Amino acid sequence: MDPKAIFHHVKKKERWIRDVLRELVQQESPSEDRQAVNAAMNLVERIAREDGARPKRHKQREFGDILELHFGPSRSLQKPVLLLGHLDTVWPIGTLAQMPWRVADDRYWGPGVLDMKAGVVMALAALNALKEINLARPATLLLNSEEEVGSPVSRPITERLALESSAVFVLEPAQGLAYKTARKGVGVYHVQVTGVGAHSGVDFERGHSAVLELAKQVQAISKFTNLARKLTVNCGVIAGGTRSNVVAANAYTEVDVRIAKASDAAYVERLFRGLKVSDPRCKLTITGGFNRPPMERKTGTIALFKKARSLAAELGFTLEEAATGGGSDGNFTAALGVPTLDGMGAVGDGAHAAHESVLIEHLIPRTALLAAMIAGVE
Numbered sequence: 001m002d003p004k005a006i007f008h009h010v011k012k013k014e015r016w017i018r019d020v021l022r023e024l025v026q027q028e029s030p031s032e033d034r035q036a037v038n039a040a041m042n043l044v045e046r047i048a049r050e051d052g053a054r055p056k057r058h059k060q061r062e063f064g065d066i067l068e069l070h071f072g073p074s075r076s077l078q079k080p081v082l083l084l085g086h087l088d089t090v091w092p093i094g095t096l097a098q099m100p101w102r103v104a105d106d107r108y109w110g111p112g113v114l115d116m117k118a119g120v121v122m123a124l125a126a127l128n129a130l131k132e133i134n135l136a137r138p139a140t141l142l143l144n145s146e147e148e149v150g151s152p153v154s155r156p157i158t159e160r161l162a163l164e165s166s167a168v169f170v171l172e173p174a175q176g177l178a179y180k181t182a183r184k185g186v187g188v189y190h191v192q193v194t195g196v197g198a199h200s201g202v203d204f205e206r207g208h209s210a211v212l213e214l215a216k217q218v219q220a221i222s223k224f225t226n227l228a229r230k231l232t233v234n235c236g237v238i239a240g241g242t243r244s245n246v247v248a249a250n251a252y253t254e255v256d257v258r259i260a261k262a263s264d265a266a267y268v269e270r271l272f273r274g275l276k277v278s279d280p281r282c283k284l285t286i287t288g289g290f291n292r293p294p295m296e297r298k299t300g301t302i303a304l305f306k307k308a309r310s311l312a313a314e315l316g317f318t319l320e321e322a323a324t325g326g327g328s329d330g331n332f333t334a335a336l337g338v339p340t341l342d343g344m345g346a347v348g349d350g351a352h353a354a355h356e357s358v359l360i361e362h363l364i365p366r367t368a369l370l371a372a373m374i375a376g377v378e
Protein backbone atom coordinates (compact mmCIF):
# COMPACT_ATOMS: atom_id res chain seq x y z
CA MET A 1 0.00 0.00 0.00
CA ASP A 2 1.59 3.23 -1.21
CA PRO A 3 0.01 6.35 0.34
CA LYS A 4 1.27 8.47 -2.57
CA ALA A 5 -0.57 6.26 -5.07
CA ILE A 6 -3.71 6.70 -2.95
CA PHE A 7 -3.14 10.45 -2.94
CA HIS A 8 -2.89 10.64 -6.74
CA HIS A 9 -6.09 8.68 -7.09
CA VAL A 10 -7.96 10.77 -4.50
CA LYS A 11 -6.78 13.94 -6.21
CA LYS A 12 -8.89 13.04 -9.25
CA LYS A 13 -11.96 13.32 -7.04
CA GLU A 14 -11.51 16.98 -6.13
CA ARG A 15 -14.49 18.12 -8.20
CA TRP A 16 -16.64 15.23 -7.11
CA ILE A 17 -15.95 16.07 -3.46
CA ARG A 18 -16.93 19.70 -4.03
CA ASP A 19 -20.12 18.82 -5.91
CA VAL A 20 -21.34 16.26 -3.37
CA LEU A 21 -20.42 18.57 -0.48
CA ARG A 22 -22.38 21.42 -2.05
CA GLU A 23 -25.42 19.21 -2.52
CA LEU A 24 -25.20 17.97 1.06
CA VAL A 25 -24.73 21.45 2.57
CA GLN A 26 -27.66 22.75 0.54
CA GLN A 27 -29.83 20.05 2.08
CA GLU A 28 -30.25 21.65 5.51
CA SER A 29 -30.48 19.09 8.31
CA PRO A 30 -31.01 20.31 11.88
CA SER A 31 -31.19 17.52 14.48
CA GLU A 32 -34.76 18.55 15.37
CA ASP A 33 -36.10 18.13 11.80
CA ARG A 34 -36.52 14.44 11.09
CA GLN A 35 -37.60 14.87 7.47
CA ALA A 36 -34.76 17.22 6.61
CA VAL A 37 -32.09 14.96 8.12
CA ASN A 38 -33.62 11.99 6.31
CA ALA A 39 -33.35 13.86 3.01
CA ALA A 40 -29.61 14.30 3.65
CA MET A 41 -29.48 10.62 4.63
CA ASN A 42 -31.16 9.65 1.31
CA LEU A 43 -28.58 11.58 -0.62
CA VAL A 44 -25.67 9.78 1.05
CA GLU A 45 -27.40 6.40 0.79
CA ARG A 46 -27.88 6.88 -2.95
CA ILE A 47 -24.20 7.71 -3.47
CA ALA A 48 -23.05 4.81 -1.31
CA ARG A 49 -25.33 2.35 -3.14
CA GLU A 50 -23.90 3.47 -6.47
CA ASP A 51 -20.54 2.64 -4.98
CA GLY A 52 -21.64 -0.89 -4.09
CA ALA A 53 -22.21 -0.33 -0.37
CA ARG A 54 -24.71 -2.53 1.46
CA PRO A 55 -27.01 -0.21 3.43
CA LYS A 56 -29.00 -0.95 6.55
CA ARG A 57 -31.35 1.77 7.65
CA HIS A 58 -32.44 1.98 11.28
CA LYS A 59 -35.75 3.85 11.10
CA GLN A 60 -36.41 6.30 13.90
CA ARG A 61 -39.57 8.01 15.03
CA GLU A 62 -38.35 11.00 16.99
CA PHE A 63 -35.14 11.72 15.09
CA GLY A 64 -33.90 11.12 11.58
CA ASP A 65 -32.81 7.58 10.65
CA ILE A 66 -29.47 5.98 11.39
CA LEU A 67 -27.67 4.69 8.33
CA GLU A 68 -25.27 1.77 8.51
CA LEU A 69 -23.28 1.29 5.30
CA HIS A 70 -21.07 -1.72 4.71
CA PHE A 71 -18.21 -1.36 2.25
CA GLY A 72 -15.64 -3.81 0.97
CA PRO A 73 -15.85 -7.59 0.64
CA SER A 74 -18.93 -9.08 2.31
CA ARG A 75 -16.96 -12.14 3.38
CA SER A 76 -13.62 -11.56 4.98
CA LEU A 77 -11.53 -12.81 7.87
CA GLN A 78 -10.57 -9.22 8.56
CA LYS A 79 -12.56 -7.26 11.14
CA PRO A 80 -14.10 -4.05 9.75
CA VAL A 81 -12.99 -0.53 10.52
CA LEU A 82 -15.84 1.63 11.82
CA LEU A 83 -16.15 5.18 10.48
CA LEU A 84 -18.41 7.45 12.54
CA GLY A 85 -20.23 10.46 11.19
CA HIS A 86 -23.38 12.49 11.72
CA LEU A 87 -25.59 14.24 9.20
CA ASP A 88 -27.41 16.53 11.60
CA THR A 89 -26.24 20.09 12.19
CA VAL A 90 -26.96 22.77 14.78
CA TRP A 91 -28.37 25.09 12.10
CA PRO A 92 -32.14 25.62 11.79
CA ILE A 93 -33.91 25.44 8.43
CA GLY A 94 -33.53 28.76 6.64
CA THR A 95 -29.92 29.38 7.73
CA LEU A 96 -28.82 29.03 4.09
CA ALA A 97 -30.47 32.38 3.35
CA GLN A 98 -27.87 34.13 5.53
CA MET A 99 -25.06 31.58 5.19
CA PRO A 100 -25.31 30.27 1.63
CA TRP A 101 -22.97 27.64 0.17
CA ARG A 102 -20.12 29.52 -1.42
CA VAL A 103 -16.53 29.09 -2.51
CA ALA A 104 -14.35 32.04 -1.49
CA ASP A 105 -10.93 32.72 0.06
CA ASP A 106 -9.75 29.13 -0.58
CA ARG A 107 -12.63 27.80 1.51
CA TYR A 108 -16.02 26.15 1.22
CA TRP A 109 -18.63 27.93 3.34
CA GLY A 110 -22.06 26.98 4.63
CA PRO A 111 -24.00 25.58 7.59
CA GLY A 112 -22.63 22.21 8.67
CA VAL A 113 -19.87 22.21 6.06
CA LEU A 114 -17.14 21.62 8.67
CA ASP A 115 -19.21 19.88 11.34
CA MET A 116 -19.33 17.52 9.65
CA LYS A 117 -20.63 17.20 6.13
CA ALA A 118 -17.12 17.49 4.67
CA GLY A 119 -15.97 14.61 6.89
CA VAL A 120 -18.78 12.40 5.54
CA VAL A 121 -17.92 13.26 1.93
CA MET A 122 -14.22 12.59 2.65
CA ALA A 123 -15.14 9.12 3.93
CA LEU A 124 -17.22 8.38 0.81
CA ALA A 125 -14.36 9.54 -1.42
CA ALA A 126 -11.77 7.54 0.53
CA LEU A 127 -13.82 4.33 0.39
CA ASN A 128 -14.50 4.84 -3.31
CA ALA A 129 -10.80 5.38 -4.04
CA LEU A 130 -9.81 2.22 -2.15
CA LYS A 131 -12.28 0.20 -4.17
CA GLU A 132 -10.99 1.60 -7.47
CA ILE A 133 -7.39 0.73 -6.66
CA ASN A 134 -8.27 -2.71 -5.28
CA LEU A 135 -7.46 -1.92 -1.68
CA ALA A 136 -11.00 -2.31 -0.36
CA ARG A 137 -11.29 -3.96 3.04
CA PRO A 138 -14.34 -4.40 5.28
CA ALA A 139 -15.42 -0.98 6.51
CA THR A 140 -18.63 0.26 8.11
CA LEU A 141 -19.72 3.87 7.80
CA LEU A 142 -22.30 4.72 10.47
CA LEU A 143 -24.18 8.01 10.10
CA ASN A 144 -26.55 9.24 12.77
CA SER A 145 -29.05 12.09 12.95
CA GLU A 146 -28.89 13.21 16.57
CA GLU A 147 -25.20 13.65 17.45
CA GLU A 148 -25.63 17.34 18.14
CA VAL A 149 -28.25 16.53 20.79
CA GLY A 150 -26.15 13.84 22.52
CA SER A 151 -26.79 10.73 20.36
CA PRO A 152 -29.63 9.43 22.56
CA VAL A 153 -30.87 6.74 20.14
CA SER A 154 -27.78 5.86 18.09
CA ARG A 155 -25.47 5.18 21.03
CA PRO A 156 -26.28 1.44 21.38
CA ILE A 157 -25.82 0.91 17.62
CA THR A 158 -22.50 2.78 17.68
CA GLU A 159 -21.34 0.71 20.63
CA ARG A 160 -22.37 -2.64 19.11
CA LEU A 161 -20.62 -1.91 15.82
CA ALA A 162 -17.51 -0.62 17.61
CA LEU A 163 -17.17 -3.88 19.54
CA GLU A 164 -17.20 -5.79 16.21
CA SER A 165 -14.52 -3.51 14.71
CA SER A 166 -10.75 -3.37 14.96
CA ALA A 167 -10.64 0.43 15.14
CA VAL A 168 -12.93 3.47 15.09
CA PHE A 169 -12.23 6.56 12.98
CA VAL A 170 -14.31 9.62 13.81
CA LEU A 171 -14.99 12.07 10.97
CA GLU A 172 -15.35 15.12 13.21
CA PRO A 173 -13.29 18.17 12.18
CA ALA A 174 -9.60 18.32 13.06
CA GLN A 175 -8.50 20.43 16.02
CA GLY A 176 -6.58 23.06 14.10
CA LEU A 177 -4.41 20.71 12.02
CA ALA A 178 -4.37 17.95 14.63
CA TYR A 179 -6.11 14.62 15.05
CA LYS A 180 -7.76 14.18 18.43
CA THR A 181 -6.55 11.45 20.76
CA ALA A 182 -8.39 12.58 23.89
CA ARG A 183 -11.74 14.14 24.61
CA LYS A 184 -13.33 15.16 27.85
CA GLY A 185 -16.40 13.43 29.21
CA VAL A 186 -19.56 15.54 29.41
CA GLY A 187 -22.16 15.74 32.14
CA VAL A 188 -25.22 17.94 32.58
CA TYR A 189 -26.81 18.56 35.95
CA HIS A 190 -30.05 20.38 36.70
CA VAL A 191 -30.14 21.87 40.19
CA GLN A 192 -33.58 22.98 41.28
CA VAL A 193 -34.17 25.10 44.39
CA THR A 194 -37.63 25.18 45.95
CA GLY A 195 -38.12 28.00 48.45
CA VAL A 196 -41.15 29.54 50.10
CA GLY A 197 -42.91 32.23 48.07
CA ALA A 198 -44.32 35.37 49.73
CA HIS A 199 -45.38 38.96 49.03
CA SER A 200 -42.20 41.01 49.31
CA GLY A 201 -44.02 43.95 50.90
CA VAL A 202 -46.72 42.38 53.06
CA ASP A 203 -45.14 39.08 54.05
CA PHE A 204 -41.41 39.42 53.52
CA GLU A 205 -40.39 37.53 56.69
CA ARG A 206 -42.46 34.50 55.74
CA GLY A 207 -40.63 34.07 52.45
CA HIS A 208 -37.55 31.94 51.83
CA SER A 209 -36.04 33.03 48.56
CA ALA A 210 -35.10 30.32 46.09
CA VAL A 211 -33.18 32.95 44.11
CA LEU A 212 -30.96 33.84 47.08
CA GLU A 213 -30.39 30.17 47.85
CA LEU A 214 -29.59 29.45 44.19
CA ALA A 215 -27.03 32.27 44.18
CA LYS A 216 -25.21 30.53 47.03
CA GLN A 217 -25.47 27.14 45.29
CA VAL A 218 -23.99 28.59 42.09
CA GLN A 219 -21.00 29.77 44.15
CA ALA A 220 -20.58 26.35 45.77
CA ILE A 221 -21.00 24.43 42.50
CA SER A 222 -18.56 26.67 40.65
CA LYS A 223 -15.91 25.77 43.23
CA PHE A 224 -16.04 22.15 41.99
CA THR A 225 -13.88 23.30 39.07
CA ASN A 226 -10.35 21.94 39.39
CA LEU A 227 -8.20 23.03 36.47
CA ALA A 228 -5.21 20.92 37.58
CA ARG A 229 -7.52 17.89 37.35
CA LYS A 230 -8.90 19.13 33.99
CA LEU A 231 -12.33 19.21 35.63
CA THR A 232 -14.55 22.17 34.74
CA VAL A 233 -18.01 23.05 36.00
CA ASN A 234 -20.07 25.76 34.32
CA CYS A 235 -23.41 27.03 35.65
CA GLY A 236 -24.41 28.08 32.14
CA VAL A 237 -28.09 28.84 32.76
CA ILE A 238 -29.86 30.29 35.77
CA ALA A 239 -33.50 31.21 36.07
CA GLY A 240 -35.96 31.80 38.85
CA GLY A 241 -38.61 33.94 40.40
CA THR A 242 -41.67 35.50 38.83
CA ARG A 243 -41.77 39.21 39.73
CA SER A 244 -39.64 41.68 41.64
CA ASN A 245 -42.32 42.02 44.35
CA VAL A 246 -42.47 38.27 45.02
CA VAL A 247 -40.01 36.34 47.16
CA ALA A 248 -39.10 33.61 44.69
CA ALA A 249 -40.46 30.13 45.32
CA ASN A 250 -38.42 28.49 42.54
CA ALA A 251 -35.08 28.86 40.83
CA TYR A 252 -32.72 26.56 38.98
CA THR A 253 -29.38 26.30 37.27
CA GLU A 254 -28.21 24.06 34.44
CA VAL A 255 -24.64 22.95 34.82
CA ASP A 256 -22.21 21.61 32.24
CA VAL A 257 -19.43 19.43 33.65
CA ARG A 258 -16.31 18.24 31.77
CA ILE A 259 -13.97 15.54 33.06
CA ALA A 260 -10.72 14.12 31.68
CA LYS A 261 -10.70 10.90 33.71
CA ALA A 262 -13.51 8.35 33.75
CA SER A 263 -13.12 7.93 37.52
CA ASP A 264 -14.00 11.60 38.02
CA ALA A 265 -17.63 10.89 37.08
CA ALA A 266 -18.22 9.25 40.47
CA TYR A 267 -16.27 12.01 42.21
CA VAL A 268 -18.42 14.74 40.61
CA GLU A 269 -21.57 12.78 41.38
CA ARG A 270 -20.56 12.73 45.07
CA LEU A 271 -19.91 16.49 45.03
CA PHE A 272 -23.38 17.21 43.65
CA ARG A 273 -25.09 14.80 46.06
CA GLY A 274 -23.19 16.48 48.91
CA LEU A 275 -24.62 19.96 48.24
CA LYS A 276 -26.41 21.38 51.28
CA VAL A 277 -28.89 24.24 51.53
CA SER A 278 -27.90 27.23 53.63
CA ASP A 279 -31.55 28.16 54.25
CA PRO A 280 -33.12 25.06 55.85
CA ARG A 281 -36.57 26.04 54.51
CA CYS A 282 -35.30 25.68 50.94
CA LYS A 283 -35.05 22.33 49.21
CA LEU A 284 -32.62 21.09 46.55
CA THR A 285 -33.52 18.63 43.79
CA ILE A 286 -30.61 17.46 41.70
CA THR A 287 -31.05 15.53 38.46
CA GLY A 288 -28.82 14.65 35.53
CA GLY A 289 -25.44 13.04 35.25
CA PHE A 290 -22.87 12.04 32.65
CA ASN A 291 -23.88 11.69 29.01
CA ARG A 292 -20.49 10.92 27.46
CA PRO A 293 -17.59 9.25 29.23
CA PRO A 294 -14.17 10.79 28.53
CA MET A 295 -12.06 9.47 25.67
CA GLU A 296 -8.81 8.88 27.52
CA ARG A 297 -5.50 8.80 25.67
CA LYS A 298 -4.85 5.04 25.75
CA THR A 299 -2.38 2.64 24.08
CA GLY A 300 -4.61 1.57 21.17
CA THR A 301 -5.40 5.17 20.25
CA ILE A 302 -1.74 6.21 20.54
CA ALA A 303 -0.74 3.37 18.18
CA LEU A 304 -3.35 4.54 15.64
CA PHE A 305 -2.10 8.08 15.89
CA LYS A 306 1.53 7.04 15.37
CA LYS A 307 0.52 5.14 12.26
CA ALA A 308 -1.38 8.18 10.97
CA ARG A 309 1.56 10.44 11.69
CA SER A 310 3.99 8.28 9.72
CA LEU A 311 1.55 7.96 6.79
CA ALA A 312 1.10 11.75 6.84
CA ALA A 313 4.87 12.15 6.69
CA GLU A 314 4.92 9.93 3.59
CA LEU A 315 2.23 12.18 2.14
CA GLY A 316 4.42 15.19 2.87
CA PHE A 317 2.79 16.82 5.88
CA THR A 318 3.21 16.90 9.64
CA LEU A 319 0.31 15.55 11.65
CA GLU A 320 -0.16 16.73 15.19
CA GLU A 321 -2.11 15.37 18.09
CA ALA A 322 -4.51 17.25 20.36
CA ALA A 323 -6.93 16.85 23.23
CA THR A 324 -10.25 18.68 23.37
CA GLY A 325 -12.94 19.50 25.88
CA GLY A 326 -15.73 18.76 23.38
CA GLY A 327 -17.43 15.37 23.19
CA SER A 328 -18.19 13.18 20.15
CA ASP A 329 -19.45 9.66 19.46
CA GLY A 330 -15.78 8.63 19.77
CA ASN A 331 -16.18 9.04 23.54
CA PHE A 332 -18.53 6.03 23.58
CA THR A 333 -16.29 3.74 21.53
CA ALA A 334 -13.05 4.71 23.30
CA ALA A 335 -14.68 4.06 26.67
CA LEU A 336 -15.37 0.47 25.51
CA GLY A 337 -11.64 0.00 24.92
CA VAL A 338 -11.85 0.05 21.11
CA PRO A 339 -8.90 2.02 19.66
CA THR A 340 -10.45 5.30 18.49
CA LEU A 341 -8.94 8.16 16.54
CA ASP A 342 -10.92 11.38 16.21
CA GLY A 343 -10.74 14.60 14.23
CA MET A 344 -10.13 12.72 10.96
CA GLY A 345 -12.53 14.95 9.03
CA ALA A 346 -11.98 18.36 7.50
CA VAL A 347 -9.72 21.23 8.53
CA GLY A 348 -11.44 24.59 8.93
CA ASP A 349 -12.93 27.12 11.33
CA GLY A 350 -16.17 28.08 12.94
CA ALA A 351 -18.02 24.86 13.81
CA HIS A 352 -21.41 25.99 15.23
CA ALA A 353 -20.51 29.59 14.27
CA ALA A 354 -21.42 32.00 11.48
CA HIS A 355 -17.96 31.70 9.89
CA GLU A 356 -18.17 27.91 9.52
CA SER A 357 -15.86 26.96 6.65
CA VAL A 358 -13.51 24.28 5.34
CA LEU A 359 -9.99 24.90 4.02
CA ILE A 360 -9.92 23.41 0.52
CA GLU A 361 -6.16 22.75 0.42
CA HIS A 362 -6.36 20.14 3.19
CA LEU A 363 -9.27 18.14 1.78
CA ILE A 364 -7.32 15.93 -0.62
CA PRO A 365 -4.31 15.19 1.63
CA ARG A 366 -6.63 14.42 4.57
CA THR A 367 -8.88 12.21 2.45
CA ALA A 368 -5.80 10.34 1.21
CA LEU A 369 -4.61 9.92 4.80
CA LEU A 370 -8.03 8.65 5.85
CA ALA A 371 -8.00 6.15 2.96
CA ALA A 372 -4.47 5.00 3.83
CA MET A 373 -5.51 4.51 7.45
CA ILE A 374 -8.57 2.49 6.43
CA ALA A 375 -6.42 0.30 4.18
CA GLY A 376 -3.54 0.03 6.63
CA VAL A 377 -5.21 -0.92 9.92
CA GLU A 378 -5.17 -4.65 10.79
Ligand SMILES: [Zn+2]
Binding pocket: 086, 115, 116, 147, 172, 173
Ligand atom coordinates in the same frame (compact mmCIF):
# COMPACT_ATOMS: atom_id res chain seq x y z
ZN1 LIG B 1 -19.83 17.12 14.86
